[in-house]
Amino acid sequence: MKAASFKRWLKRLPGLTRPQRAQVLQALRPAVGLDRVVEAIAQARAARRCCPACASKCCHRHGHANGLQRYRCRQCGRTFNDLTGTPLARLRHRAKWLDYLDTMLDSKSVRAAAKAVGVHRNTSFRWRHRFLHLAKLDRPSSLKGIAEADEMFLLESQKGSRKLDRPPRKRGGVARRRGISRELDCILVARDRTGQTVDYVTGRGAVTTRQLHQHLRPVLDPEVLLVTDPHAAYRAFAREAGIAHQTVSLRAGERVRGAIHVQNVNAYHRRFREWLARFHGVASRYLPNYLGWQWALDGGRISSAEQLLRAAIGLFHIQR
Incomplete structure (x- = not known):
């Protein structure tokens, strides 16, 4: 619109009715x-x-x-x-992205977010995981001081898969075997006393020493004090890695011994379980995305749609 026409249109705005x-x-x-x-x-x-092809x-x-x-x-x-070169390339309806990211900050379900923004539920699901693809990598580079580590277990889910590697069961079912088994996904969480947190889906069943070397060793400061339960894998890992290690045994009724405890990481487990319950079942292959989503929300670390958009294109809110 030309400037003169725009000025004439602008002058007529006060005459509009409220519905107009x-x-x-x-x-x-x-x-x-x-x-x-x-x-x-x-x-x-x-x-x-910079150029995504040659980095110039x-x-x-x-x-x-x-x-x-x-x-x-x-x-x-x-x-x-x-x-x-980002997960958001070629996604449409950009005008609705920030509104959709606001629904993610409110932890709305796929259908509730789709209704609020005005897109199809399949679009809502695709957007959720495109926005989380890089955001889940927004993690601290190291844990220092006293670091707690512990695992939590969720019943593995192949929700949405056309081919299952086990007999089907009703959603929300229980494992056929008692205790820790290959029917459970293991989520390893490590957290230091400043609140810096890393988490990994290590696979099915109990965590192993090899998995601890793969995931924990790169992020633990050499001078860190690692506090865990008495699981033999942690003891072997700490001995082989040369890391100071202390244990507390909840089964023996020992929860706190001075500064030695795992209450911070267990509280994080509890918050994640309570938050995840609102989605009524999450496929195991998407667990890393939901862990990254919870880390973004935990403690209000990311509080605006713009910050979440930056994380979605790989520009993180914290220094890694």
């Missing part, structure tokens, strides 16, 4: 949402923008496409935008 003003606001909402998304992405990428930072503007600024790399000649 509501219609104007509703019509402008998608455009405003798209502007917010584009601005948030551009601001996040400005300092780290020498690029220049090269027109627009689908509402996003495109760039051409001076070194390899390829064109790209700020979403190229």
Whole structure:
């Protein structure tokens, strides 16, 4: 619209009735949402923008496409935008992204989020896991001081799979065997006293020394004090890794011995179970995404849709 026409249109706005003003606001909402998304992405990428093909930072503007600024790399000649190479590339309805991320901050179900934003439930499900694909990697690089580690177990689920490697059962069922077995997914959580947390889905059944070396050793500071239960795998791991190790035995009635306890990590387990229950069953293959989602929400670490959008394109809120 030309400037003169826009000024004439703007002068007539006070004469609109209340329903007409509501219609104007509703019509402008998608455009405003798209502007917010584009601005948030551009601001996040400005300092780290580079060619996804050759990693060169020498690029220049090269027109627009689908509402996003495109760039051409001076070194390899390829064109790209700020979403190229991210899980959000080629996702549509960008004007609704921030509204959808607000529903994720509220931990709404797939269908509730779809209804709130106005998209199909399949789109809602696809968006959830696209936004969490990189956000789940937003983890501290090391645990220091006193670090607690413990496992929690969830009944494995093949929800949504067309082929099962076991007989089918009703959702929300129980394991056929008592105790820890191959029917349970093992989630290993380690947390230091500053609240920094790492978690891993190690597989089915009890955690092993090899899995502890694979997951825990890279993130534990050499001077850390590791506190766990008396599981033999932890003892072997600490001995082989040369890490100071203390244990508490809840079965023997020992919960706290001075500063030696695992109450922080057990409290994190409890919060995760209570939060996960609202989704009425989660497929085992998506557990890492839900662990990353809970870590983003825990303690209000990520509190805005813009912050969650940055994490979704790999620009993390914390220093890793």
